[in-house]
Each structure stands twice: as structure tokens, then as C-alpha cells.
Amino acid sequence: MKDDLKTILTRHLELEAFYAGDFSIRGAPCTRSARTVPSAESDAMCPTARPQKSTPTSDIATLQAPPLDTLDAIAAVVRQCRLCRLSENRTHAVPGQGNPNAQLVFVGEGPGEDEDTQGLAFVGRAGKKLTDIITAMGLRREDVFICNVVKCRPPGNRDPRPDEALACLPYLKRQLELIEPKVIVALGAHAAQRLLETDQAIGRLRGRFFEYPYSNDHPPAKLMPTYHPSYLIRNYTVETRQRVWDDMQKVMGELKIKPTRGD
Numbered sequence: 282m283k284d285d286l287k288t289i290l291t292r293h294l295e296l297e298a299f300y301a302g303d304f305s306i307r308g309a310p311c312t313r314s315a316r317t318v319p320s321a322e323s324d325a326m327c328p329t330a331r332p333q334k335s336t337p338t339s340d341i342a343t344l345q346a347p348p349l350d351t352l353d354a355i356a357a358v359v360r361q362c363r364l365c366r367l368s369e370n371r372t373h374a375v376p377g378q379g380n381p382n383a384q385l386v387f388v389g390e391g392p393g394e395d396e397d398t399q400g401l402a403f404v405g406r407a408g409k410k411l412t413d414i415i416t417a418m419g420l421r422r423e424d425v426f427i428c429n430v431v432k433c434r435p436p437g438n439r440d441p442r443p444d445e446a447l448a449c450l451p452y453l454k455r456q457l458e459l460i461e462p463k464v465i466v467a468l469g470a471h472a473a474q475r476l477l478e479t480d481q482a483i484g485r486l487r488g489r490f491f492e493y494p495y496s497n498d499h500p501p502a503k504l505m506p507t508y509h510p511s512y513l514i515r516n517y518t519v520e521t522r523q524r525v526w527d528d529m530q531k532v533m534g535e536l537k538i539k540p541t542r543g544d
């Protein structure tokens with residue numbers, strides 16, 4: 282995990298340096314005027330005078346990378362992130378929000394239009410349905426943490442592509458590592474498949490607990506895949522509602538919480 286984060290920060294800093302034109306210059310400041318015609322001799326005297334094509338990796342270590350030791354630090358990096366093409370069309374990145382000490386974390390696949398507009402996870406129609414589920418479980422949104430696998434909206438609400446999910450996944454893994462929830466609910470196929478590293482259908486995965494290992498000595502979280510609230514809205518049948526509620530009752534049993542209502 283630490284290697285993943287190092288890679289993210291390294292690539293992030295490379296991109297930032299590139300876009301800002303802030304090429305790394307080592308050693309003593311060069312006094313040669315920028316208008317001086319360069320020569321082989323003057324370059325030898327002042328080897329940093331010519332702009333480098335990119336920041337060498339060795340120089341990146343000298344830059345101040347923010348340690349991703351808090352959820353706020355992760356959110357700050359996510360908001361500046363350009364590691365995949367999803368950064369190109371976003372209005373706001375959506376790092377996720379909620380209780381940093383939550384025992385329960387909900388993970389969806391990616392932000393939609395409302396989330397992109399507000400920079401908050403699950404605030405549209407699906408978000409309202411998720412709020413209904415959380416309330417029915419006897420909890421409030423402030424009690425849990427809510428986030429997504431990809432932090433920027435895929436255009437037209439298409440599914441996140443595998444390379445986009447892979448680029449973004451270390452942020453989610455680090456968030457989970459910091460929160461250390463007892464239970465993770467993966468909402469929909471994409472979240473479940475990414476976190477469990479499987480391509481099995483959500484219909485086969487949902488309804489039972491899997492182990493989600495942390496990279497430290499903390500015991501693994503229990504991971505419950507279930508249907509995404511958007512799927513629930515599109516297929517608002519007694520069977521689908523019952524399956525999601527059954528899944529959530531297992532989560533409540535694990536967390537030893539009592540329901541406020543049972544439909």
C-alpha cells in the first residue's frame with residue numbers, strides 16, 4: 282500500500298511540475314541572464330540553466346509531498362489529482378465524506394452529476410435512497426463514511442474503466458486503512474469487484490460477508506456486497522428491496538445495531 286501511495290504522489294508531483302512549468306533546479310541559483318545565448322561552455326559552468334524535460338524522480342524526493350496520514354490530506358490530493366482522464370471533465374472531485382472513526386463505510390462506484398456539482402458523495406437520487414437505507418438501519422449519515430471507487434465523475438455516468446479504477450483505487454484503500462471500519466458495504470458490482478479483485482456478478486457476490494484485509498496488524502474488515510441504490514431505484518420490486526434489506530440486517534447484526542423499521 283505504501284508503494285501505491287508513493288507512486289501516486291510521485292506521478293502527481295511530476296504532473297504538477299509539468300503543468301506548472303516548475304522544472305526542478307538543483308544546486309546554487311544560476312546568475313546567467315535568461316537572455317544570454319547559451320553555449321556549451323556556459324552550460325557546463327551552469328548545468329541547470331537549460332530547462333529539463335521533466336522532473337527527475339530523484340528530485341521528486343526533495344519536493345514536499347503531503348503525507349497521506351489523514352482523510353483531509355487524501356481529500357486535498359484527490360482534489361488536485363490528474364492521474365486519469367476523469368479529471369478532464371470534472372467540476373469537483375468527490376473524495377467522500379463522513380465520520381473519520383466510522384465503524385461502517387459505504388463504497389459506491391463513482392460520482393454522478395449531483396455529486397460532481399456539489400463535490401459530495403451520494404447526494405442525488407441514489408444518495409437519498411442510501412440515506413433511507415442508513416436511517417432504516419438506525420443510523421445517521423454522520424455516523425458512517427460514504428465514498429466511491431473513483432473520485433471523479435465518468436462522463437455521461439458511464440461505468441469507470443479499469444485503468445481509471447486502478448489509478449484511483451489507492452486513495453480508497455488508504456481511506457479504509459485510516460478509518461479501519463468494522464464493516465464495509467460495497468454498493469454495486471464495480472465497488473465489490475474492485476475491492477474483492479474478482480469479476481463475479483453482484484448477484485452472486487451479494488448477501489454474504491467477505492474479508493477485506495488491512496495492510497497493518499488490524500483484523501480484517503467484513504465486506505458485504507449489495508445492490509447499488511441506483512439499481513434499487515430502477516428495480517424497485519419487493520424482491521430487490523428484500524434482498525438489500527436482508528444484506529443490511531446482516532451488517533446490523535455484525536455491528537450489533539437495532540433497526541428503526543423493518544421494510
Ligand code: SF4
Pocket residue numbers: 359362363364365366367368374431432433445448449
Ligand atoms: S478519478 Fe481518481 S485517479 Fe482519476 S483524476 Fe480523479 S482522483 Fe485522480
